[in-house]
Amino acid sequence: MVNNIRVLDLLAEIMDPEIPVINIVELGIVRGIEDGPPPRVIITPTYVGCPATDMISEMIREKLDGAGYDDVAIKNRLSPAWTTDWITKEAHEKLRLYGIDPPGTHTPSCPRCGSTNTKLISEFGSTPCKALHACKDCLEPFDRFKCH
Amino acid sequence: MPKKPETVYMLRLADNALILGQRLSEMCGHGPEMELDMAMTNMSLDLIGQAKLLFEHILTWEDLAPNADVLAMTRPLEQYSNCLLVAQPNVDFAHIMLRQYLFSSMQKFQYEALLRSSDKTLAAIAEKSLKEIAYHIRFAKSWVLRLGDGTDESRARMSDALESLWRFTGEMFANDAGLSDAVAAGLSTNFALIYGDWKLEVKSVLSEAGGLTPPPDTRMIMGGHQGQHDENLGHILSDMQFMQLSYPGLNW
Numbered sequence: 001m002v003n004n005i006r007v008l009d010l011l012a013e014i015m016d017p018e019i020p021v022i023n024i025v026e027l028g029i030v031r032g033i034e035d036g037p038p039p040r041v042i043i044t045p046t047y048v049g050c051p052a053t054d055m056i057s058e059m060i061r062e063k064l065d066g067a068g069y070d071d072v073a074i075k076n077r078l079s080p081a082w083t084t085d086w087i088t089k090e091a092h093e094k095l096r097l098y099g100i101d102p103p104g105t106h107t108p109s110c111p112r113c114g115s116t117n118t119k120l121i122s123e124f125g126s127t128p129c130k131a132l133h134a135c136k137d138c139l140e141p142f143d144r145f146k147c148h
Numbered sequence: 149m150p151k152k153p154e155t156v157y158m159l160r161l162a163d164n165a166l167i168l169g170q171r172l173s174e175m176c177g178h179g180p181e182m183e184l185d186m187a188m189t190n191m192s193l194d195l196i197g198q199a200k201l202l203f204e205h206i207l208t209w210e211d212l213a214p215n216a217d218v219l220a221m222t223r224p225l226e227q228y229s230n231c232l233l234v235a236q237p238n239v240d241f242a243h244i245m246l247r248q249y250l251f252s253s254m255q256k257f258q259y260e261a262l263l264r265s266s267d268k269t270l271a272a273i274a275e276k277s278l279k280e281i282a283y284h285i286r287f288a289k290s291w292v293l294r295l296g297d298g299t300d301e302s303r304a305r306m307s308d309a310l311e312s313l314w315r316f317t318g319e320m321f322a323n324d325a326g327l328s329d330a331v332a333a334g335l336s337t338n339f340a341l342i343y344g345d346w347k348l349e350v351k352s353v354l355s356e357a358g359g360l361t362p363p364p365d366t367r368m369i370m371g372g373h374q375g376q377h378d379e380n381l382g383h384i385l386s387d388m389q390f391m392q393l394s395y396p397g398l399n400w
Contacts, residue, residue: 048276049197078201079272081279122183123287124190128280132183148279 004033007041010067014059017052018127021098024056028086031077040073044082046148047128084148100130101144108144110135149227153329154267155210156229157336160326160373161258162202163230166220167381168251169195170388171238180241187287191248194280201273208269221392225385226375229326233316235372235380242295242305246313248288253350254320256281257342266334289353296357303358310354310362318368321346326373
C-alpha cells in the first residue's frame with residue numbers, strides 16, 4: 001500500500017521542464033495513483049510530440065527512486081486526452097506572473113500590463129503548448145497558453 | 149512485413165505521420181520567417197509524436213521489430229506504406245501549405261473514424277491527435293486562402309501546387325484491401341465513404357482562395373499504400389535512414 005499523499009507531495013516537487021514555475025500536478029499531468037500491485041502513478045502527456053514528456057517520466061522515476069518508492073511503476077494513459085481545463089487556478093496565476101497568458105475563454109490579455117489590446121503573431125510558439133501574441137499597448141510580445 | 153489487418157492499417161497511419169513529419173523537419177531553419185519556421189517544426193513534432201505512439205502500439209500487436217525506432221527507421225523502401233502525397237517535395241511555401249491542408253483535412257476524417265475502434269489504445273491515440281490536427285488544418289488553410297487570394301505571384305504558385313498535388317489526393321481515400329480489412333476487424337469505420345464530403349469542403353476553401361479549382365479527377369496516382377513509391381520517398385529515406393543504417397541502434 002503506497003502512501004498516496006506522500007507520493008503526490010513528492011510529485012508536486014517536480015517542475016515542468018519548459019515552464020519551471022508550475023509543477024506537474026498543477027499542470028494536470030498526474031492523473032492519480034493506483035494501488036496495484038504494483039502501485040502505479042498514472043500520467044497523461046500534454047502533447048504527443050512534446051519532448052518534455054519523456055523528460056517528465058524520467059524526472060518522476062528519479063524522484064520516486066530517490067524517496068524509496070522504486071516499486072512504484074509509471075503508467076502513461078492517453079484517454080481521456082489531457083486538456084488545459086486540468087491546469088489548476090493557482091497555476092493560472094503563476095503562469096501570468098511568469099509572463100504567460102493562461103489558457104481560457106477570456107480575451108487574450110498582456111501578462112505585463114493587463115491590456116486586452118493585443119494581436120496574434122503565430123498560433124505556434126516556442127513550445128507546442130504556446131501561441132505567440134503581442135501587446136499593442138506596451139508593445140511587448142508574450143506567450144499565451146493554447147486552449148487544448 | 150505486417151500480416152494482421154490491424155498492423156497493416158496502423159503502419160499506414162504511422163508511416164504517413166512519420167514521412168510528413170520528416171518532410172516538414174527539412175524546413176527547420178529555412179522558413180520564410182521565424183514564426184512560420186516554428187509553425188512547421190511544431191507540426192513536424194506533432195506528427196513524429198503521433199508516429200512514435202503508433203509504432204510503439206503496432207509492436208504490441210505484432211513482433212515486427214525489436215523496437216519502434218528500428219521499425220520506423222530501417223525498413224526497405226517498398227515496405228513503407230505511406231500515401232504518395234506526404235512524400236512530395238517542399239517545392240515552395242505554397243506547395244508545403246497546400247500539401248498540409250490536403251493531408252490534415254483528410255487525416256481529421258481518418259482519425260475520427262478510429263474514435264470507436266475496437267482497439268482502445270488506437271482510439272485514444274486518435275482522440276489525442278485530433279486536438280493537434282485541428283491546429284494544423286487551421287494554420288494550413290489560412291495560408292491556402294491567403295496565397296490563393298493574394299498577389300498574382302502567390303496565386304500562381306498556389307495554382308501550380310494544386311495542379312501538381314491534386315492527383316495524389318484520391319489515394320488517401322482509396323477503399324482498398326488495407327482499409328476494408330481494417331473495417332472488417334472493427335479497427336476503423338469506413339472513412340472512404342467521406343471522400344465526397346471531403347472534396348466538397350476542400351473545393352469550397354479553394355474557391356474562396358482566389359477562385360481556384362482543382363484539375364479533373366481523371367487520373368489519380370496511387371500505389372504508396374502498397375509500397376509502390378515515386379523517387380521522392382527514396383530521397384527522404386536516404387537522409388532519414390542514414391544514421392540508423394550506418395550505426396545501428398545509435399542513440400542521441
